[in-house]
Amino acid sequence: MNNVSSNSQAPRAGRPRSESARLAILDAAADLALAESRVPTVDAVAARAGVSRTTIYKWWPSASAVLAEGLLERFHESIEFDDSLPVRDALTLQVGALVRLLRETPAGALLRQLLAAAASDERLANALLERWMDPRRERAAHHLARGVAQGELRADVDVELVVDALFAPVYHRLVWGHAPLDSDLAGQVCDLVWPAISAR
Structure with missing residues (x-):
């Protein structure tokens, strides 16, 4: 599997970051946020x-940016599905x-907070795009x-x-809350999309 979260993000200018320090910072951000349901x-x-503020600011523009990457690292298995699966199943x-x-996790409330803040914070918006x-x-x-x-x-x-x-229906329902994030939403979305893209 490709380790998207570890390899896709280029560090900010400065010394190459220690992988152990990076993981400690991401774990800390995720732990604090999930425990308190707010951006730490x-x-x-x-x-x-166990690092300095300076260390964090060398590599991320804000606590929200750290959290965006920390949540991806914590829940990375939610984007990795084997190529042996049929494409429709993987999607x-x-x-x-x-x-x-x-x-089902505090990540929903946290992401709603981050998306709301990103509307007036360009750096956070970019961090969410790049890291989540x-x-x-x-x-x-890739599967498509x-x-x-x-x-x-x-x-x-x-x-x-x-x-x-x-993905738009998921985030639309998360932000606006006009309809629930039902357990069968993924199947409904793919049922809607598949006839328009299928070669058969």
Whole structure:
């Protein structure tokens, strides 16, 4: 499996970061946030991880950015599904894992807070895209490309648009709360999308 969370993020300028320090900081941010259902302060993360504030600010622009990456690291299994699975199954499982994560763990409330704050904080918006959204999108795009290569999906499929269509209902319901994050939402979304992209 590809370790998206470890390899896809380039560190900020400065000395190469210690992997052990990085993991300690990400664990601290996730632990504090999940326990308290709110974004922790940089001071709290630094104290729990046993590092300085300066160390954190060398590598991340804010506590929210640390948390975005920390949540991905903590729940990374929710984006990794083996290529031996049929493409439709892999996509349904990935969307379903996100639904369960947001519905059944404190990560849902935390991500809602981060998305709300990102509306007025460009750095946080970029951090969420790079450290939470993009790794998930990349894995879904990988499975879609696999489907095209295998002749299961149309060759002219707009992969980026399909990824939007797969995940948008989940985030829309999370943010607005107009409808529940039902256990069968992933299946319903894929049932809706699949006829438009299938080569058969």
